[in-house]
Amino acid sequence: MTLTGHNYLGVRTGASGSKTFRAIDPARNADIDPPFHEATADEIDAAVKVAETAFIAYSARPSKDRAAFLTAIAGEIEAAGDALIQKAVEETALPAARITSERGRTTGQLRMFAALVEEGSWVDARIDHANPQRQPVPKPDVRRMLVPLGPVIVFGASNFPLAFSAAGGDTASALAAGCSVVIKAHPSHPATSELVMQAVVRAVRSTGMPEGVVSMLHGVDPQVSLALVRHPLAKAVGFTGSLRAGRALFDAAAARAEPIPVYAEMGSINPVFVLPRAVRERGAQIAEGLKNSMTLGVGQFCTNPGVIVGLDDEAMRGLVDRLSGLISAAPGGTMLNRNIGKGFSEGTRRLESTAGVRVAGRSSAATALPTHAAPVVFATTAQRFQEDHALREELFGPSTIVITGPSRRELETVAATLDGQLTATIHAAEGELQEYADLVAILRRKVGRLIINGYPTGVEVCPAMHHGGPYPATTDLRSTSVGTAAIERFARPMCYQDCPAAALPDELCDGNPRKIWRMVDGKFTKD
């Protein structure tokens, strides 16, 4: 294992630029070697061009080859062993146990997509046979299936150095769809990213994939990211991060001569509504669950519960006291990097000085370094929440705001005030959801996922998962970044009319050689 600090144009490394940056160890707030080379304009152009060349070869490979490649990446990531875990811990300050479990999720995703493309039904194949006798005009033979878009730009996320970074969900689903990928490594964990890229390179070689099927570029300058999105050969973008950065990429893509899809998963405050009977029945238990959810991973999850909403009654005051007590006793944490640490301390200071907002509880942990964070619970009224949009903005880190109001109607108004969200959660006693049916209806318009009597953190990877939601949760509410449906982001329908069997893909041939589910003459069948 040798870190080069270089960019990867396919399997070849290079460092033509002179600008470099270093990651930090957030636990020590100290720089780490080696320096990483910012990609130059020429390297950006070259990376997308090799991705385009590789796409033509890679997208023509049979599904089993793509599946073997994804499986090989998973194996190579595991083979990278403890060195990868240790490097990720060093660059993120996340505990080894978390990184180890995240590695399992990462390799699990790669294998899930391998199984998905090997099975093959994801292409949504449809066949309508011809009817030459039809009057007044003959019916042609029409067949369609999903095909890959082309080179995809994937931005690594800071908060999941493995599962949503170099070979994370976006890369796995794009490769599964048949796209080539240019990874923009997150500058917060460039060495972890390079180790993963080295695993990808070994998998490219061992499975005989086109050498440019995956590239990796480094950079802290936003111009690197924008240049990638603006490259005419780029055909889609996957991103997880801040609203500001995600929107900038979306705007750049929309302004292109040829606009391209941008799947940016951005800010979410993931409101948790605690209904009054549920609070009376199990307020202490909910307080404990909320404490765990809001401090998990030092609050650095896109599904972190940023707002807790309930009626202003005695039971709710008890829940808030309990939660505040738990948070006051909670340990501090180390955040992923200096920017995130600074954002959290500035954001909490801003809330402290916001009219009508009080600190209900705060961890007494020391915050000696700029990367240190002390969990905190704020409290305010439904009225203030509606008046002040700043209270509805995501504050990334271990904080939450409790909002209380006098009536059910007020809770509905709070819900109606919310921007789009990845999730909303409702804690309800038996039959209480029916009483709050209007609240449920309002929340359904706002969110991608509605959780009952649970917590928003912890996103199951499965076919039914939807990790997405109305803007600003994402830039494309039709898409999910978790689960098998994530593959659909990087594909489009392609239709063949009266095409001879010899020129049709296997998925669309009579006899169903791929043995996939298809819609044939309007009926779902595997025949």
Place this chain on the structure above:
Amino acid sequence: MTLTGHNYLGVRTGASGSKTFRAIDPARNADIDPPFHEATADEIDAAVKVAETAFIAYSARPSKDRAAFLTAIAGEIEAAGDALIQKAVEETALPAARITSERGRTTGQLRMFAALVEEGSWVDARIDHANPQRQPVPKPDVRRMLVPLGPVIVFGASNFPLAFSAAGGDTASALAAGCSVVIKAHPSHPATSELVMQAVVRAVRSTGMPEGVVSMLHGVDPQVSLALVRHPLAKAVGFTGSLRAGRALFDAAAARAEPIPVYAEMGSINPVFVLPRAVRERGAQIAEGLKNSMTLGVGQFCTNPGVIVGLDDEAMRGLVDRLSGLISAAPGGTMLNRNIGKGFSEGTRRLESTAGVRVAGRSSAATALPTHAAPVVFATTAQRFQEDHALREELFGPSTIVITGPSRRELETVAATLDGQLTATIHAAEGELQEYADLVAILRRKVGRLIINGYPTGVEVCPAMHHGGPYPATTDLRSTSVGTAAIERFARPMCYQDCPAAALPDELCDGNPRKIWRMVDGKFTKD
């Protein structure tokens, strides 16, 4: 049947503005009464607001109610009888037989979507059951399905006064998905649109739908269209028309505080590649087919074959001579309105004076009125086609450019030069597609539909149809505006985690009360 010339805010008519416009009878180039009232800013706001209110009620109605509504619209359009046909003929100059067949397509689409939502599997329901015993963390119960987006803005298209206009494919698929609709009537056939809206109003009343589920606004000022797209309560846009107008709507939607999907189907030159053996075997027959395809509906189809590409050999020269002869003898036609007529005459004049482009054949039909058009065949070289981007822009109307080049490689270069297209067509003799496999591969990247030995006009309405394509053919290459998959444009996934059965939609309940196809624990099933 009384035409009011008013805007419809749901079932109520109004005309608060003083600006009016009139449609013309293109066959006489004469204004038609009554005048139509441009929607005011207040009317635009009111229409989207009633659509939002209606959406909440309409989207909660069971699928069978939506199906009954769509079916009722189809019946009411038929009940409008000859008066509707005559009005559409008067406003478009399209023949009665064509309008009658288009009415059949329109009602067929409405009934197709009724059947689709009544059957119900389109919601792509997925269920992953819980596993409380799973280690290290329990697996939650996760279920997802597609839900409607909200109010949709539908722009009527000039060239399909029924099938892609007021109650055309966009409106039918949006209503089927559960969305409410604000129709911006095309100013080229406002009376036809009002008659269709009156049919919709009768269907709203007879089926007891929310009164604001469909509204209709008039306007010639682009600001009416932009204001609709910019309205914060609008959640998606369907459009068929010019690249310039479609891009303006896309840009407005992308610049919103909350960007929304825009499904704009725009320009396409639908290249037809005629391979040399096919030309030798049946050049005369292909020439006849091309003549019919390029003059159908006075060339006013988005799938009109605007470019014909072949080798510069004797057989191809024979095909061009034949086509030119047929076009020289072809009758003239009347275009849909003055703007389109002007665009065609200016465009053909521009091509005539373009270096390296010659007129190979032109109809001798008189063009006394600005709405008259004489079909024309231009010819140029592959070299010129590559050099001059203007030759690759759509010219709406009965014209085509024949491009010839010296070699197979040159045809591939022409294909590589093309922008995104709705369709490409290849005429090939037995085994010839395999010889031109590289050309096929290039075209697959460029188009939504590849037609073999046929013609691009005539778009079958069926589950396997894909009427879409890479930009600038559309602003969203993942979507189709024809066929059952068009419904997916107006829906998004919504996920429920650990939700009690009482709060789940029927589509996601155990026992499958809707009896739809679902993916349950990773397997497709109707159980």
